[in-house]
Every structure is written in structure tokens, then in C-alpha cells.
Amino acid sequence: MSPAAFHVAILRSAALLVPEWQRADWLAEWRSELWHVRRDPHGANVVAFCIGAFRDAFWLRRDGPTLESRSVLCLDVPPTPAGIDSFPDQGEAALTSPVRCLAWLAALGALFLVIALLLPASRPVLLGTLYPRNVIMLTSDEFGPYPSVSREQFESLKVRDGRQFTSLSFYGGVVVGRLRYDTLRDSQFHFTRLRDRSFGLIFGALPTFALVWIMVPIMVSGSALSNLQRTGARRGLFLAAKSLLVFSIVMLGSLDTASLGGSVSPIYFDILFFASYFAVRWIFEDQRQRCPVCLRLLANPVRIGEPSRILLEWHGTELMCDRGHGLLYVPEWPAIWSRRQRWMDLGASWSGLFR
């Protein structure tokens, strides 16, 4: 990492302490000052300068101006007449900021992880201690652990390979044994390590989630995806991080639910599938409602037009980025000329209206 990138990384780390609505301005000021400090002819200590940003950020977090003193649009609005209440300040939703959204998801994932580690049925699955390493299931069919071993085959196995096992049992077509050594040599039977099966509960969730992740956008109408087409690296990274965290939540949540009994219930994969469906829908819905520039959730939804006049004018909902980056138009009913939602960038000339 170059020194310049390192210095900016320190400032960005400190910026996480700054209340979000002040962060951009705060970071711009520190980066501007950093530019001058790095060119100081007296050779200022740049790292010490950057570390001071933490104290400044902490002060703003603890004692700085509050969100209540902030307005979205700086318009000269006459004072509210007596007796009429102004709109209440709705504050900031927990998931509005992308960083806060990821933090919430991580916290939820951590909660499910703790629950999974506390539940007696799911804990061994997670830790891989459900079965000892050398316990295996033998089958005569390579396609899966189905009851396919006859009594005669079991008897011949005992005679031929018995020395490779410390114990061997036959359960109606399935043979379970404990290997004396690490592997089974020269046997006509196929074997599966039961320990691998417990890991399969975890890693088997990934293809299920991935399949749903691919299928849901195809199933959802095109209008839900139009805003996703504006993908940048930052937006893609946010989607990837969100998907990864949601996958952890779904997998651990399904495991927790299926482990409420004495053992991990076979309905684990059913729960996983349905939870994945709703979770993936939320992922894309959330992504669609975010500003392509700053990734914050769009705000101030306003209904425009009348359903009865769909042939004459646009009808739908308009959402606005509270940082002034643009407007999103979501049609209520897709028409030929407004089939998809549309994003409109607001140029720099609008920035004076937003704080």
C-alpha cells in the first residue's frame, strides 16, 4: 500500500465514527488538509496528522450537532403557522446507510451463529464434531448412501476387510464402520465419511442459495432489475457483501430452526430453500431502492399521477436521494412508454439545494 493510500485509509477509518450525515463533508475537509500537509515544506508528520482525525471524529460523534438540526432541502420556507404541526422528523432508518446495513446484517449473522453454537444439535454440525473422523458408511452403490448392501455382502466384507475396521455394523442395507486406519483399501464398496455429511449441511446450503440468487431475478419482472443495470464496482461489492451476509444469516437461521428438536431435522433444506427465496427477494428489492451513487436508501417517496389517466400521463412513485444525487421513477403500472423504473441524475447545479 502506498503512503498516500495508507493516509487516506486512516482518514476513512476515522470517518466511520463521524455521524453519517456529516461524513462526506468531514472527509472532504480532512482529505483537502491532508493534501496540503503532504506537501508541507517543513515535513509535517503526516501519520500523526491523520491519527488526529480520530479525536475530531469522536468529538463529532459525541458532542457534535445532532441530526435534528439538519434539513434535507435548504429552501426559504416560511415558518409553520401556529396550530399546524410540521412533518415529524423521521430520523434515519437503520438500513439507510450501506455501512449500517452491512453492520446490521453482520450483527444478525453473529446472533444466529451464537444461537447455533448454543443449541446442542447444531453445535456439533458447526464444529464438525458430530461424528469421529474415521466413522464411515459403506454402500455398494456409488451414487449415494442408500441401503444397497445385502446380508451376504456384509458377511463377505467382514471376512475380507474386517481387519481394516475396529467395529462394523449392518443396519438393513447400510453398513456403518469405524476404520482402524485413515482410509479403506482395496474394497469393492464405496464409502462416505459421516463427518463429511455433517459439513454437507453447511456447504450444501451454498448451491441452494446460489440457485435461488440466480432464479429470483429471472422470475421477477424486468422493472425490478432496471436500476440494477447501473452497476459499478462499489455497487457490485455492496451487493456481494450483502449477499454473503444474508447467506450466512439464512444458513445459520435455518440450522437453528431445524435444530430446535434433539437433532438436526431433515426439514433443514426445506427451511433453507424458502428462507433463501425471501432473503434473495429482499436483497434485490433493497438494491433497487438504493441510490446508484452513494448507495443510500432512497427517501421521500411521492405518488405522482392518477391510475385512471395512465394513457395520458405517467403514474407511479418518485423517490429521491437525500444527498441530491438523483431521482428514481417507479411506474405503478408498466406502460409501453414507462415499462421500467427510471433513474435521473441530478447535476451539480442542484447541489446547492441539498446539504
Add this chain to the structure above:
Amino acid sequence: MAAELKLSHTAAMILKAIDAGHVYGFGVMEVTGLPSGTVYPAMRRLERDSLIRSRWEKQSIADAEQRPPRKYYTLTASGRATLEASEKRYPLLARLIPAAAGAGA
């Protein structure tokens, strides 16, 4: 006149530095010798108490000089009154902080 705030010596130095024409954070750091972790929070506090105000430099000026725009700080009327009171309290303040090159009297 509203009752002037009683400033600490550090805050008074920063206020004096801004009055002397050191109008951005790093300039105040250089002239006072204070670290960034002291100067910037102190300036935020002064701004919160309406003793100073900040404004961003015009982008066109910064572009002409091929550098990022800076945030400048200036004293408000109450800041000037508070500084006058502080200079009586800390008589050496004026000697500690020289006027910035190119700053008006």
C-alpha cells in the same frame, strides 16, 4: 452584548490564529504548534458556539491552483468580542500568534 464565553488558553490561541489570518486547520496547527487532534475538535466547538463560521472555497479557485478546495474559517461578531475579552485575560496571546502573510490588519 451577550456574555462572552470564557475560553481556555488553547481555544483562545486558535481563535486568535484565525483572527490573524490563519484561516484553515493546518495553518492554525502550524502557527499554534498544536496537534491536529486538538485543533480540529476545538474549531468544531468554536463553530458550534457560533464564535467562528466555516465556508468552502469556490471550486473554480481551487481548480485554478490545481489543488482541492479548502474549508476556511472566519470569526463571527461574537467570536471577535470573545477574542477581545480573551486577549485581556491572556495578554501574551497577541505575541504568540503572528499575523499570517498576506492577511489584512
